[in-house]
Amino acid sequence: MEEIHSETAKPDPEPKIIGLTGGIGSGKTTVAHFIEELGFPVYYSDDRAKSIVNEDDGLKLKIKQLLGEDSYDEDGMYDRKYVTGKVFKNNDLLEQLNEIIHPAVRIDFEDWVKKQSKYLVFKETALLFELQLNLQCYKSLLVTAEDNIRIKRVMDRDQKTYREVESVMERQMPEKDKIRLADYIIYNNTNLEDLKEQAEQIIFKIE
Incomplete structure (x- = not known):
């Protein structure tokens, strides 16, 4: 057989x-x-980061704890001008901010890659x-x-x-x-x- x-x-x-x-x-x-x-x-990391800081509630909380409530405006949107002013000449703060944002972007990117053919x-x-x-x-x-x-x-x-x-x-x-x-x-x-x-x-x- x-x-x-x-x-x-x-x-x-x-x-x-x-x-x-x-x-x-x-x-x-x-x-x-x-x-x-x-x-x-193409995955646009910088653009996605701008979106993620407004979409992820856990991320919002960590950023506010690091840089203050003014990191977000009265509508709950990330205040880029305020944040830039806080970290521009403070490498320690900038490094801490990156340690908050970049892991979230990495996870988002990994999810994006899985969907690509x-x-x-x-x-x-x-x-x-x-x-x-x-x-x-x-x-x-x-x-x-x-x-x-x-x-x-x-x-x-x-x-x-x-x-x-x-x-x-x-x-x-x-x-x-x-x-x-x-x-x-x-x-x-x-x-x-x-x-x-x-x-x-x-x-x-x-x-």
Whole structure:
């Protein structure tokens, strides 16, 4: 009698996570949109964090305990301007705030990954290397540009002064350190067509 062998279905492989980062004014969000146009899902960590601090009651309580009731306005919404003012020049407070928010974002990201069907997914975050999130990624992709170009972009976009933008950049990890850590680098010094071409070439290399 012929034996019948039942084949168990193999589970789909876990998608490979590509960390996407860049300092203020680098253009990482523009690159993220190009990546989405190429058909790959992007998790926007910074945007999700802005939502999570308003959605998670436990998170709200911890933030209020750390920074005070004024961390949320009278409508119960996260007061970003107030919080930024509290932590901007206080590294200890900023570190404590990150220790509250980032674990919640990590859980949200893990849930998001489980719902994806693509073999490559991208995690966009400004703090990829600062929080050593690159160690959890298959590869890392840095978007960078010359300092003067980045400063002008942010001045035009956010109506900030040169010194205001410069002070933000001074608090971020130096570009030379990010370049040393990144697996792939996109230089966003020219135009959108060149930027898109670089993104396509790197996706091809990763694939």
